[in-house]
Amino acid sequence: MRKAFIGNSDFWRSIVSSFSLLEEPDRRRIKLVAVGQTILSFLDLLGIAAIGLVATVVINGINSKRTSGMSDSVLRSTGLSSLSLQSQTAVLATIALLLFILRTLFSMVLTRKTLFFLGRCGAEISSDLFRKILTRPIIEIEKYGSQQYVYFLTAGVEVLVVRIIGSTVTLIADITLLFLILVALFYVNLSMTLVVILIVSAMSWVLHSLTTTRSKVLGMEYAHRDISSREALMDALNAFREIVTKGRIAHYESKFRKTRAESAGSLAEYNFMPYMGKYVIESSIMLSAFLIAGAQFLISDALNAITTLSIFMAAGSRLAPAVLRIQQGFVRINNGQGIATSTLVLMEELRFVNSPQREIKNFSEPDSGFIPRVELNNVAFRYPGSNTQTLEAINLVINPGESIALVGPSGSGKSTLVDLITGVLIPDSGEIKLSGVSPCEAISRWPGAVGYVPQQIYISSASVAQNVALGYSDEEFDDSRIWHALEVAQIEDFISTLEDGLKTSLGDRGAKLSGGQRQRLGIARALLTKPNILILDEATSALDGQTEQKVAQAIDRLKGQITLIFIAHRLSTAKRADQIIYLESGKIVAQGTFDEVQKAVPNFQKVVELI
Numbered sequence: 001m002r003k004a005f006i007g008n009s010d011f012w013r014s015i016v017s018s019f020s021l022l023e024e025p026d027r028r029r030i031k032l033v034a035v036g037q038t039i040l041s042f043l044d045l046l047g048i049a050a051i052g053l054v055a056t057v058v059i060n061g062i063n064s065k066r067t068s069g070m071s072d073s074v075l076r077s078t079g080l081s082s083l084s085l086q087s088q089t090a091v092l093a094t095i096a097l098l099l100f101i102l103r104t105l106f107s108m109v110l111t112r113k114t115l116f117f118l119g120r121c122g123a124e125i126s127s128d129l130f131r132k133i134l135t136r137p138i139i140e141i142e143k144y145g146s147q148q149y150v151y152f153l154t155a156g157v158e159v160l161v162v163r164i165i166g167s168t169v170t171l172i173a174d175i176t177l178l179f180l181i182l183v184a185l186f187y188v189n190l191s192m193t194l195v196v197i198l199i200v201s202a203m204s205w206v207l208h209s210l211t212t213t214r215s216k217v218l219g220m221e222y223a224h225r226d227i228s229s230r231e232a233l234m235d236a237l238n239a240f241r242e243i244v245t246k247g248r249i250a251h252y253e254s255k256f257r258k259t260r261a262e263s264a265g266s267l268a269e270y271n272f273m274p275y276m277g278k279y280v281i282e283s284s285i286m287l288s289a290f291l292i293a294g295a296q297f298l299i300s301d302a303l304n305a306i307t308t309l310s311i312f313m314a315a316g317s318r319l320a321p322a323v324l325r326i327q328q329g330f331v332r333i334n335n336g337q338g339i340a341t342s343t344l345v346l347m348e349e350l351r352f353v354n355s356p357q358r359e360i361k362n363f364s365e366p367d368s369g370f371i372p373r374v375e376l377n378n379v380a381f382r383y384p385g386s387n388t389q390t391l392e393a394i395n396l397v398i399n400p401g402e403s404i405a406l407v408g409p410s411g412s413g414k415s416t417l418v419d420l421i422t423g424v425l426i427p428d429s430g431e432i433k434l435s436g437v438s439p440c441e442a443i444s445r446w447p448g449a450v451g452y453v454p455q456q457i458y459i460s461s462a463s464v465a466q467n468v469a470l471g472y473s474d475e476e477f478d479d480s481r482i483w484h485a486l487e488v489a490q491i492e493d494f495i496s497t498l499e500d501g502l503k504t505s506l507g508d509r510g511a512k513l514s515g516g517q518r519q520r521l522g523i524a525r526a527l528l529t530k531p532n533i534l535i536l537d538e539a540t541s542a543l544d545g546q547t548e549q550k551v552a553q554a555i556d557r558l559k560g561q562i563t564l565i566f567i568a569h570r571l572s573t574a575k576r577a578d579q580i581i582y583l584e585s586g587k588i589v590a591q592g593t594f595d596e597v598q599k600a601v602p603n604f605q606k607v608v609e610l611i
Contacts, residue, residue, distance in 0.1 A: 022125075114169065118161045153343075155226070371436065378430040380393060463504060580596075
């Protein structure tokens with residue numbers, strides 16, 4: 001895992017980067033939330049002032065003195081000066097209580113709405129990143145594993161939104177509240193406020209030193225170990241037969257147990273940090289109260305000492321939670337920065353990726369305007385980090401209705417050429433056209449016009465029908481269309497024996513299917529839309545000779561109606577093609593009929609039989 005965003009400057013960078021993920025309207029809403037939290041801070045300040053007035057009124061009443069100064073002005077302006085001591089005390093105490101309760105209630109409502117809002121933002125951010133990921137060429141997508149992507153777009157984004165953006169908004173409100181309380185205390189007693197600032201600042205600095213870096217490291221450790229445990233789980237499930245045969249179940253059990261225990265330890269240590277902060281802040285406030293009380297009774301009369309101490313205690317009841325929330329906010333942000341490091345790195349990679357919102361189109365028969373013609377003009381491609389060209393100077397025209405077999409030794413560039421034709425890869429130079437436009441544009445303009453069968457067929461745990469109609473809604477294809485595709489793929493008889501037929505669940509990763517059945521289901525999937533171009537990347541390699549013969553005959557019946565491009569791995573398959581393209585070291589060495597290529601390439605038959 002790459003270590004990025006480490007250091008104080010990167011602390012702020014992570015906050016800025018997280019906020020940059022939000023759309024401008026959402027950023028405005030976040031600002032409004034921060035303003036709302038700030039306004040609520042004034043309710044706290046008014047409540048503290050009311051408590052101060054209660055103390056002044058009570059102590060003056062006990063000493064049979066009249067209130068004076070600012071206190072007297074407030075009582076007169078509010079009409080409370082004409083009430084009895086008991087009434088004044090009751091009214092002021094009630095006002096203070098109501099202010100604190102209102103502040104708490106409004107804060108709860110605002111916090112709830114904020115969390116729902118941030119949750120929606122998180123969903124939008126995940127969707128946007130997902131869309132950008134799917135816009136990239138496959139070699140860029142394969143930089144990370146599937147479990148890493150799952151983590152990036154779920155836990156990673158959640159941490160960015162809740163722990164970084166959410167905590168930043170709370171920090172703004174709490175810092176504002178802290179500032180207002182300190183300003184009010186300055187007005188009451190300058191020396192007392194300086195003592196409070198000194199003690200609380202010292203304690204906060206100690207906490208910051210102990211927790212900031214550690215929380216970030218814990219976050220990174222947790223993310224790394226969580227991904228490792230997921231990978232161990234998936235490896236064990238995906239390779240279950242192999243690890244059972246090798247007797248390696250205990251290895252995966254041990255690996256999973258170790259990574260989960262380590263991640264639990266990191267999480268437990270992080271969860272303890274707020275308690276440590278709570279105890280330290282409470283101790284610092286109590287120490288401040290003790291020092292102030294002692295100093296006031298030494299240097300001032302009892303009336304002023306008790307009044308000042310009452311105001312401080314009221315302020316302290318709001319000050320301590322605010323300081324604690326600020327300290328915990330910094331811990332959450334630092335920890336979130338560590339947990340979401342990989343998501344932040346991915347976000348930086350995708351920042352300038354253009355990913356327009358795609359329109360979901362229901363399937364309809366390919367437009368008659370589609371011409372199943374493929375053109376490659378001087379196409380070249382090299383994988384990043386490779387010193388040699390994978391494909392070089394490829395010039396090829398495949399006319400409508402032709403069947404083309406791609407042949408060549410392993411590593412000659414056959415699968416790469418197929419990936420370029422389907423738009424999964426983008427050529428470094430040269431031009432590829434399907435029906436006169438780029439592959440991506442052709443597929444977007446005529447969805448379903450190109451069918452593709454990969455080497456490895458993905459099967460989900462969904463039903464047979466849903467697997468054949470992968471990527472489409474249940475309503476877009478009727479059963480008769482699905483059965484026809486299954487019939488052409490020579491798997492209809494097997495599906496008809498299943499108890500629930502098309503509705504039968506195929507189990508996790510298609511556990512109920514053999515290798516050959518998986519391939520035939522993949523062929524049915526490609527044929528479902530009745531494509532004008534059908535591309536098969538060694539799509540019958542797992543079939544026995546008899547079944548392959550039946551599938552080949554079914555596909556042969558489509559000759560002349562559709563354009564066929566397939567990687568041939570058997571001599572019998574290559575012979576069926578109208579034209580053979582022989583690749584070697586990324587170049588077209590020979591092109592023509594079976595006999596013509598066999599004459600041009602001395603070891604042609606040997607290569608075909610070996611691949």
